[in-house]
Amino acid sequence: MRPMLIGAPTIEPVSLTDMKAWLREDGGDEDQLIQALIVSARMTLEAYTRRFFVTQSWRITLNAWPLDALMLSIPFAPFQAVSAIRIFDANDMAQTLAPISYRAPPASDGARVTFKSAPPAPGRSVDGIEIDFSVGYGASASGTPEPLRRAMMVLVAHWREKRGDDVNDVLPKSVIQLAAPFRRERLS
Missing domain, CATH: 1.10.3230 (Hypothetical protein yqbg)
Known part of the structure; x- marks a missing residue:
């Protein structure tokens, strides 16, 4: 990460x-x-x-999903919201996951993003997943x-x-x- x-x-x-x-x-x-x-x-x-x-935006990149692909921990606190999850294919084309396919409630000690079904595997081996999110106590x-x-x-x-x-x-x-x-x- x-x-x-x-x-x-x-x-x-x-x-x-x-x-x-x-x-x-x-x-x-x-x-x-x-x-x-x-x-x-x-x-x-x-x-x-x-x-x-105070509110700020961050991006984490992953090479692959964790072993439990239905849950992902984001260890930034206090967590506010996910703004985008992108998965890159072998041609470096990004597919943005629909917000309805995951849940990431605000949390004071980091987030647990849960997926309704296993998200697609990235097609590139390095930085194949990008997650943009906001953190902070407020604006x-x-x-x-x-x-x-x-x-x-x-x-x-x-x-x-x-x-x-x-x-x-x-x-x-x-x-x-x-x-x-x-x-x-x-x-x-």
């Missing part, structure tokens, strides 16, 4: 205005830096929690749980203060405490 981002978030869970208020920053000299730190904090905390904060910043938004603010403030001077290369304890309840553990 190879994931690819196909539609980045259109907003951040923490706005520049909110972040500047948190930092007690009045001027505009560091707006570009603060905005970059907001994006970096979101991405860092998404990786730490293994959750996506607005307010959909992201407040502790995760607060963790982002604390992390941005920490990075701005330290400016790369921190030799300890771990997340600050306060950030971990805020984000830990949302962290999805690995099964393997």
